[in-house]
Amino acid sequence: MQDVFKILPEATEDQKVFIFDYGKKENGELKYKDDITSYEWNTKRFNKVEVGAFILSRIPGKNTKDRKFEIYGGGYVEKIETIDDKGNVVATISHAFTINPPIKQGEALIENFVWENKKKKEGTWEHFWNQYGMNTITFSDFKNLMKNVRCVPVGTPLNSFRDSDLSEEEIEELQNPSSKDFEIICKKNDAVDNKKDKQTVKIIKKIDWKKVQDSKDKIGALGEEIVFDILTQKAEEHNLKMPVHVSKEEGDGAGYDIRAWDKDDKELHIEVKASKRNYSDGFEITRNEIEASKNKDYPYIIYRVYNLDIKNKNCSIEIYSGPVTDETFKLEPTKFIVYKK
Structure with missing residues (x-):
């Protein structure tokens, strides 16, 4: 596990930070790629993101089983490419990481957090998040939110974080x-x-x-x-x-x-x-x-x-x-058995 600032590039004086919502659906299907290393949006709806921005990845409560949102990862906007003439673009997210465990609605860390540029009503998240699913936060808020959070660089083998046995x-x-x-x-x-x-x-x-x-x-x-x-x-x-x-x-x-x-x-x-x-x-x-x-x-x-x-x-x-189910715990498969077809 690592500090987020050991994963991301050095911040600039006017470092931009955004929270992107993942898991958007249209007619029951994912609207964009659900991939922590890329993100698609329409610049006619939101045109603030620039190359060099830090991002956090959020799953809205409507897309989780317990109806509570999770901030589960993030990264760095490496480049932005135009997809078509309708304003659709795709960002490549480098220095990607997951947050383990994710920051989850209902936990003291997020519920008691005091935001610099956003206002949250006590006891509710109603009207806090941008409906389009892209939110601007200050770099100061990013630093404070991630201060004691454990991050895992994407692509890092799980074995890297296993215990060494007793010496x-x-x-x-x-x-x-x-x-x-x-x-x-x-x-x-x-x-x-x-x-x-x-x-x-x-x-x-x-x-x-x-x-x-x-x-x-x-x-x-x-x-x-x-x-x-x-x-x-x-x-x-x-x-x-x-x-x-x-x-x-x-x-x-x-x-x-x-x-x-x-x-x-x-x-x-x-x-x-x-x-x-x-x-x-x-x-x-x-x-x-x-x-x-x-x-x-x-x-x-x-x-x-x-x-x-x-x-x-x-x-x-x-x-x-117990019991150990995906209703009460976040379960991630780490091993597979392979058979010939």
């Missing part, structure tokens, strides 16, 4: 007695209501470091051990049925890592996703795990362990409720 030094650090205590910030994130509660949990039981050391995916193994330890402590404190480390005792085919029980003796299926990165979004999940999350008989919960700092013995956990 030998980190593995050695885990063998030290002091490693038994991890301080954890835990945020419960309901995918529907987006409510978060913070709590701090101390890991006090002995984690199976040999399991971590022997694992091919040491980060994943450590994440599972940490979550299993938390759930074991909770079961002991509240007199619940003890959790089962399914992936360790029964293998990886179940579609989840841990089986636990709540105060009503309801069986829970828990999947753990761990990362050394300092943000919770953007983790991989298998088709088997997605299918397991849809089992209505057992609530499916994802514990996202991130910001995993071995040296300082701390990490963060964000908890998501």
Whole structure:
């Protein structure tokens, strides 16, 4: 992930910035190319865009499943070519990037944002966006909006952003007695209501470091051990049925890592996703795990362990409720199986 200003060319003194709407439809069909590296419009309707402008790409709420708009990418207007004598042109967008996760309507970042040259009524976006789908914003607004946003250059392999596994030094650090205590910030994130509660949990039981050391995916193994330890402590404190480390005792085919029980003796299926990165979004999940999350008989919960700092013995956990569907999560395919025809 990169800062947007490491992707875009250096800004000029009078840098122009626009927000382009993508996904325009006419008679149920896309009116223009839905391609983050190009954009078509009619200069008789909007004639402000020049070569050298920065742009952000937006999908209007009418074109999303949850009816909330998303600002999901952007780039740099490299050139503008005339298509016909009716004023239609096409821009080539270079230095293109996606925003991960996208800036989404309803989130505090966009809802509380104070615009320099546009007025937004409190609690509504009505009449804020240009009906034609092209909006001018100031460079100052662009800088402030993108200040803490993570961007991925288009065409960058996904592997570039995957974790390096635990180093030998980190593995050695885990063998030290002091490693038994991890301080954890835990945020419960309901995918529907987006409510978060913070709590701090101390890991006090002995984690199976040999399991971590022997694992091919040491980060994943450590994440599972940490979550299993938390759930074991909770079961002991509240007199619940003890959790089962399914992936360790029964293998990886179940579609989840841990089986636990709540105060009503309801069986829970828990999947753990761990990362050394300092943000919770953007983790991989298998088709088997997605299918397991849809089992209505057992609530499916994802514990996202991130910001995993071995040296300082701390990490963060964000908890998501299943099922994993494109109604509640943005799913992007990253692997394909190829068969001969």
